[in-house]
Amino acid sequence: MGTSDPTTITLLGENLAEDLMGEVSFGELAFRLITRRRPEPGQLKVFEAVLVALADHGFTPTAIASRLTLHSAPESVQGAMAAGLLGGGSRFLGVTEDTATFLAAVLAESAEPADERGWDELARTAVRRRREAGELVPGLGHPVHEQQDPRTPVLIRLARESGTYGSHLALFEAIGRVAPGALGRRLPLNGAGVCGAALADLGLPAEILRGCALLARAAGLLGHIAEEMRQPIAGEVYRAVDRNAEYVDPDA
Structure with missing residues (x-):
């Protein structure tokens, strides 16, 4: 699919720097990487509309997971991203x-x-x-x-x-x-x-479509992480749950 040498990077048979950068959108590149074919204009429009549609849906469990992970490990943006993406299942994104x-x-x-x-x-x-x-x-x-x-x-x-x-x-x-x-x-x-x-x-x-949903949600999660860095809320979420949880004695 892709390779490189000391002076060039080749992706999908084309020179990445000369033929792709500034010439194709990220959505088009993603479509080509998945399908190994160039999308028609209408196909690209719908594909990119899907990515936009699935990018974010507010304070969902995936977003909460990313924010709480960043709160716990502020040095690990990759961990926060991964935490949110791992929540893509049968109720959300899957x-x-x-x-x-x-x-x-x-x-x-x-x-x-x-x-x-x-x-x-x-x-x-x-x-x-x-x-x-x-x-x-x-x-x-x-x-x-x-x-x-x-x-x-x-x-x-x-x-x-x-x-x-x-x-x-x-x-x-x-x-x-x-x-x-x-x-x-x-x-x-x-x-x-x-x-x-x-x-x-x-x-x-x-069988690849959950990956497309995760590709879209990655943008939304990165936005949540950036917002969490600017305006933290995860600490409040943690404290609200911790202080309001009802302890039940397992032996009672």
Whole structure:
């Protein structure tokens, strides 16, 4: 993928200093590193929109972990970054990969529907099977955005406008339409899920998509770390938890 000698650095077959620096965005380089192909303009637009969508979501557990780690080890920025990234799992960030994997499995078992009614029926069957298996449908619901995740319609619109809207997003939208009837309650399509569907439509393999989410969140975590250095809050978080925790005698 890359190599170097005393005078040059070569990456993806190109001279890093002369051909890439100042010529391509970081998003384009990341896309090329992952896929080994140049993105079309529409693909790059959606890919970079996903990175922006997943960069930060406030005082989440990943951000808290980074800030507390920096408070404990202020000399270790790398430790603070790593602490936040390690929290990318099934509840935060990992949903991007989980949704893409789920959608790809459904699509692999069925022919692509010809119309919206067909997509809805396919989605209804997929949701029912998940319920029967006692599993949640990835990409549904959000702890803050209970009515609509503001990222979802924007990413869907960008995908349509850029010509990258495909079967994964079509199925994901259908799941959003049928979920209230199938589940008996309304759960919005969340941003992490729509990011997974959009990336899958770009042709990125599902098993790498958690890495894409972590790539995006790394920028947000670095921002939290920089803010923590300027305006520390982790000490207050630590003291608030420590002073308000209720001790329970294990032998009582």
